[in-house]
Amino acid sequence: MQRPNPSDAVPVPSIPSCDRGPIPTPVTWQPGPSQPELPERMVHLWRCCLTRSLSAADQAIVAADCDRAQAYGTQRRQQFLRGRWWLRQLLSLYLPEKPADFCFQLSPTGKPELPHTDLCFNLSHSGSTLLIAIARQPVGVDVEQPRSRSWLALARRYFPTAEQEAMQQSADCDRWGLASWVCKEAWIKAQGRTLANSLRHLACSWTATGQPCLQGLGSENSSIRLLQVDPQGQQWAAIASPDELDYQMWSASIILRNH
Incomplete structure (x- = not known):
């Protein structure tokens, strides 16, 4: 496994617990x-x-x-x-x-x-x-479909503590966990980083319109879109880039x- 980059060990800001939650844009x-x-x-x-x-x-x-x-x-x-x-x-x-x-x-x-x-x-x-x-x-x-596993259990293993706490106060932990995962993985892949060295240092919260906001590892100015891939909502995806793109x-x- 690749050694963590010292610049990765950045404290993640606290996550507000009152955010609305993820709302993917239908495609x-x-x-x-x-x-x-x-x-x-x-x-x-x-x-x-x-x-x-x-x-x-x-x-x-x-x-x-x-x-x-x-x-x-x-x-x-x-x-x-x-x-x-x-x-x-x-x-x-x-x-x-x-x-x-x-x-x-x-x-x-x-x-x-x-x-x-x-x-x-x-x-x-x-x-x-x-x-x-x-x-x-x-x-x-990144594209994922809902899994039978508990996303909160996955969050306890990979997500920052502040995000875990916010997830537990949300209306739907699994919805938050799925959306957070695809957004983080898309951004990590755009940066050419590895998941193992990055997930703990990235937190995801949601705007009033249900769109993602990443914090940590210099992701604050990144462009992230959360998407509903199919009409039935069986698959969610995220697309990410360092700058705001169309x-x-x-x-x-x-x-x-x-x-």
Whole structure:
């Protein structure tokens, strides 16, 4: 495990217990364009489906990523390779290279990067849903679905004490815990940090409109959006960047139409 950065050991401010609680913004996924324009202060969030099987041609496209996937179990390996197939397809909408030509490298924390381009990206999956964020600045995304576990028990292990206390006074601990987790993980991924070294030093509270406010680790000026991925509210997601950016959210159906 990576040693904690001394700058991570920052006291987290107290969290007010009277906040309204999380209210995710419902997303309507419009079909994305075949040639997306990506301004400097824009994030494109794409929704993809992981149930698509990889053909022999698809397998050839992700062949360069197979070595990393060998350490995974069968199901996780298939999810990883399908995610990389979608990532390569989407990046080819922005760059002149073909999907098979991209050569990824890993940051010190294991985050995939594409050298020699200003594009930044991040991906997350839950069940059959894959979200991929693409921007020209660091960006992070996380998607989760409600679990049978107690989010308060998880908070006792990973969240600051002040946030645990605020959660216990809220109307719905599990709702708070789920929303807080996705917001924190999205921001941590945008920063290229590791979860283990960061969660204890980040606290999440909620504005009067139910949107997240992070405190700790220099996150106070970050831009965080809490999203309801599907109409039934079965999946929540968060997208994060260091600065205030605009967002466009699209379905990746354009890729399937081309295959």
